[in-house]
Amino acid sequence: MQDWRLNNTFPSESGLVRWDRFGDPVRDPVVLLHGTPFSSSIWRAVARSLAPYHCVYVWDMPGYGSSEKSPGQDLSLAALARVFAGLLDHWELGEPRVAAHDSGAAVALGAHLLHGVPYNRLLLVDAVALGPWGSPFFQVAGEYAEVFERLPPTLHRVIVRAYVDTASGPGLRPATLDALAEPWLDDDGQRAFYHQLAQRRGDERYTDELRPRYGTIDIPVMICWGEDDTWIPVERGRELASLVPGARFRGIPRAGHLVPEDSPAELTAALLAFLHELP
Secondary structure, three states: OOOOOOOEEEEEOOEEEEEEEEOOOOOOEEEEEOOOOOOHHHHHHHHHHHOOOOEEEEEEOOOOOOOOOOOOOOOOHHHHHHHHHHHHHHHOOOOOEEEEEOHHHHHHHHHHHOOOOOOOEEEEEOOOOOOOOOOHHHHHHHHOHHHHOOOOHHHHHHHHHHHHHOOOOOOOOHHHHHHHHHHHOOHHHHHHHHHHHHHHOOOHHHHHHHHHHHHHOOOOEEEEEEOOOOOOOHHHHHHHHHHOOOOEEEEEOOOOOOHHHHOHHHHHHHHHHHHOOOO
């Protein structure tokens, strides 16, 4: 991941956002959203595979990856949905194709359903969309964020690495785990890591507000889910598919919650088929 750099910035209400794009700008746009506690780097293999066919946009949400991390940031899903709506307006993409993972799915759904942002079609991957959600660690760390922020750095490092690794079904390669954990390991990162978990604790109200609106979605939707997801069980994905008119569901075998890392080739194939209306 050492060559993954986002070279552009956007001043959002929640802090400076870093973003980039790959592929010919005249091609149909595809926008990729990451979740918690990740960054756009989880999409690197998929983004580069899509780039010969689409103009691919990636971004790190405020408080994540290379974007601004600062005390008191509003990192609620509602705020991030507003940031995403503003970023799409800045990009002037019209009706992009959107693929979103984890809490990024809640952000994409909110921008579409609450703010009227139009999409051509939407792919949701192991989506934060139906409560209750969140692992036991997620709940405890979010509730006692101020305590966890004061942990010794060596202990914090062990916790972050262990937590991130549980998102993968087969387990992450050491270099990948290093890269995913790295943004959270300095002083600012440690504070930001627990701050974003604390922000998520109040966000089930947001997904509860979205749920009655899923039946109004009138664009093509595909839902992909890692069959070995221990963060959000695959049954939740099937339930979500039943609530969205015409949604297609696809389970990804031998993948955990972090499908873009566990099975990037299979996810790319599913996404390309969906984007181009292939069987």
